[in-house]
């Protein structure tokens with residue numbers, strides 16, 4: 001929660017996002033809330049399809065059109081609701097205040113323009129008074145900052161002439177060019193080998209350390225979250241199932257889904273012959289979401305109410321929240337024991 005005066009840097013409140021599909025309208029993100037402070041690194045984790053990327057794209061107001069729309073909630077950036085911003089006002093936020101990087105850099109890079117031209121364009125968009133020479137110098141400095149050797153040569157190249165790791169660095173350079181307040185990194189290192197992965201994460205965190213930028217790191221990789229994040233939001237089937245500080249989540253997980261996820265991380269002690277524990281059953285499909293807890297069918301601890309009452313986020317301890325009827329059940333037991 002916010003420890004300073006004034007609103008948090010970012011507060012997402014009860015976000016809902018719907019897609020129009022052949023089965024009718026489905027809610028891909030349903031009642032998602034979280035907060036982010038300057039300099040904080042927030043991890044968003046959960047199985048494929050749980051709504052991580054849709055949440056991130058909503059923050060940028062870059063949801064695919066016309067098939068999707070934000071149906072409810074607020075996205076408060078420094079207290080102002082981005083959902084009230086005009087398209088023009090949003091363009092000034094994107095890249096300058098909130099930037100996003102993707103798993104596949106070609107999503108963000110234009111294949112028919114040189115790297116130099118693309119970085120210069122990010123400056124032109126947000127600093128229209130900047131001269132050509134100034135933009136060139138700033139672009140060279142930015143490429144050097146993201147660890148690109150021989151930046152002058154790289155500026156003349158097209159994205160396909162660079163390695164995957166280099167393309168990732170260029171995309172990060174573009175995203176960081178205007179020193180945004182928030183960087184959203186959606187699976188930024190999944191396609192890269194382990195050494196380059198570590199270098200890219202170091203780069204992001206060096207930048208965070210020097211500018212105080214906040215980071216939202218979206219990943220399947222709980223190890224990456226444990227190593228790099230301050231807080232974590234666990235999503236399941238379009239909803240938040242648990243949120244806590246990283247230390248609390250990894251040492252005292254509450255939600256049965258989080259516990260299962262943590263058990264499925266390979267440990268160093270694991271031998272190649274031992275199968276990793278998996279979570280039996282499947283994530284419910286969007287068009288047939290259960291009315292109660294979305295994890296109930298796969299949960300070993302499900303209570304009768306889990307089938308027909310949707311659990312709301314409840315406080316487990318200070319700064320630790322879980323959407324699980326067991327929170328209430330535990331409280332009742334605790335009170336009974338007194």
Ligand SMILES: Nc1ncnc2c1ncn2[C@@H]1O[C@H](COP(=O)(O)OP(=O)(O)OP(=O)(O)O)[C@@H](O)[C@H]1O
Pocket residue numbers: 019020021028046047048049050051052053054055064067220286
């Ligand atoms: N263009 C679309 N049309 C219809 N449904 C979509 C579309 N894009 C996403 N969805 C649905 O929204 C849900 C959330 O998708 P999202 O990409 O946010 O998941 P994710 O958690 O980021 O998954 P992954 O880790 O695989 O990237 C999924 O069920 C997906 O099928």
